[in-house]
Amino acid sequence: MTDTWLVTGGAGFIGRVVVEQLLAWTEGPQVVVLDAMTYAAHPVALRAVGESYAGLPESSRLTIVEGDVADGVLVSKLMARVRPRVVLNLAAETHVDRSLSNNAPFVRTNVEGTEMLVRASVDCRVERFVQVSTDEVYGDRVGRRAARETDGVEPTNPYAATKACGDALVQAAVRSSGLDAVITRGCNTYGPGQFPEKLLPLAALRWGADQPMWVYGDGLQERVWLHVDDHAAGILAAARVGTEGAVYHFSGGRPRTNQATLESWRRALGLGGRPDDYLRRVADRPGHDRRYALGDQETRRQLGWAPRRSWRSGLRATAKWLASNPQFWASSLEQHGVSAFFAAQYGEPPVVAS
Numbered sequence: 001m002t003d004t005w006l007v008t009g010g011a012g013f014i015g016r017v018v019v020e021q022l023l024a025w026t027e028g029p030q031v032v033v034l035d036a037m038t039y040a041a042h043p044v045a046l047r048a049v050g051e052s053y054a055g056l057p058e059s060s061r062l063t064i065v066e067g068d069v070a071d072g073v074l075v076s077k078l079m080a081r082v083r084p085r086v087v088l089n090l091a092a093e094t095h096v097d098r099s100l101s102n103n104a105p106f107v108r109t110n111v112e113g114t115e116m117l118v119r120a121s122v123d124c125r126v127e128r129f130v131q132v133s134t135d136e137v138y139g140d141r142v143g144r145r146a147a148r149e150t151d152g153v154e155p156t157n158p159y160a161a162t163k164a165c166g167d168a169l170v171q172a173a174v175r176s177s178g179l180d181a182v183i184t185r186g187c188n189t190y191g192p193g194q195f196p197e198k199l200l201p202l203a204a205l206r207w208g209a210d211q212p213m214w215v216y217g218d219g220l221q222e223r224v225w226l227h228v229d230d231h232a233a234g235i236l237a238a239a240r241v242g243t244e245g246a247v248y249h250f251s252g253g254r255p256r257t258n259q260a261t262l263e264s265w266r267r268a269l270g271l272g273g274r275p276d277d278y279l280r281r282v283a284d285r286p287g288h289d290r291r292y293a294l295g296d297q298e299t300r301r302q303l304g305w306a307p308r309r310s311w312r313s314g315l316r317a318t319a320k321w322l323a324s325n326p327q328f329w330a331s332s333l334e335q336h337g338v339s340a341f342f343a344a345q346y347g348e349p350p351v352v353a354s
């Protein structure tokens with residue numbers, strides 16, 4: 001029987017790297033991607049991944065299906081047809097600021113979409129389901145120890161609440177429907193191909209146009225950063241050797257304030273100047289969590305996973321990729337109402353014509 005893996009959200013930032021790593025396995029599985037191709041997807045880049053592994057577009061090992069995970073009929077039909085052995089759920093609405101102004105697409109994809117996939121996976125007797133989630137489900141860790149893999153969730157923003165709901169649906173199916181599932185929760189992820197609404201690619205876009213980057217509040221919120229290659233490798237390790245019902249954490253190096261992160265990023269991009277000139281303080285994100293912190297000791301022990309990229313080399317490699325791919329998102333910024341989002345969020349588009 002063919003070994004088929006269904007990757008939802010495979011045209012997204014982390015999903016694409018997961019697909020690439022799956023295709024890189026010799027004797028690896030057939031990969032079917034299901035992706036709604038929203039504003040943050042890059043189908044052209046995903047097709048290029050397929051080509052680079054087979055010399056042909058839509059190689060025999062990669063099939064791309066455009067569709068919404070919350071469309072139950074589509075999901076059931078697709079699963080009945082391709083009979084995946086493994087399902088990796090990376091389909092998600094991910095941007096906190098967007099969830100604060102309209103959480104409906106987050107509820108649809110992150111909650112209803114997860115439920116549709118879970119139900120179809122139970123019906124199709126999928127052998128392993130991986131729910132890709134986030135450190136944000138634990139809420140603000142300021143003044144508290146790092147969250148352990150066994151801790152309960154306490155989300156504080158609408159996006160995180162939808163991810164926590166999706167995770168709960170998966171956990172319920174493990175217990176009540178015998179689904180063999182694991183949940184992975186990662187910290188802030190960066191690297192090539194990230195949509196420029198997130199901190200690092202947005203800063204690069206702004207600085208590239210000689211505009212200051214917006215910093216929410218005092219800029220002293222703490223985040224931990226993980227390179228996308230390390231995050232994807234963790235997800236695949238959890239898929240292969242994780243224990244049914246377990247939660248796994250992927251954390252990176254030490255916590256850094258947003259201001260310090262932007263200063264390192266500026267250096268990696270080879271740009272100079274004083275923070276007062278290249279950063280602009282703006283109103284804080286409502287309910288902004290000051291600190292996220294994930295303990296990943298159990299995960300490292302059980303999966304044999306550890307991040308391989310150092311912060312400096314990861315930033316340098318990302319800067320190099322951006323320099324060689326300056327137009328990667330150009331067409332998307334004008335489509336899907338992306339400019340309108342920036343205008344509403346910051347009162348100006350990301351790049352102001354001078």
Ligand code: DAU
Pocket residue numbers: 093094095096133134135136186187188189197198199200202214215216217219221223258285292
């Ligand atoms: O922690 C994992 C999460 O990381 C993922 O689950 C989310 O899907 C992903 O979007 C990311 O969430 P964040 O809200 O932490 O990422 P973002 O890049 O939007 O912001 C990182 C930090 O930088 C956060 O403290 C807010 C701040 N920030 C962000 C933007 C876009 C600014 O100060 N200015 C900005 O313009």
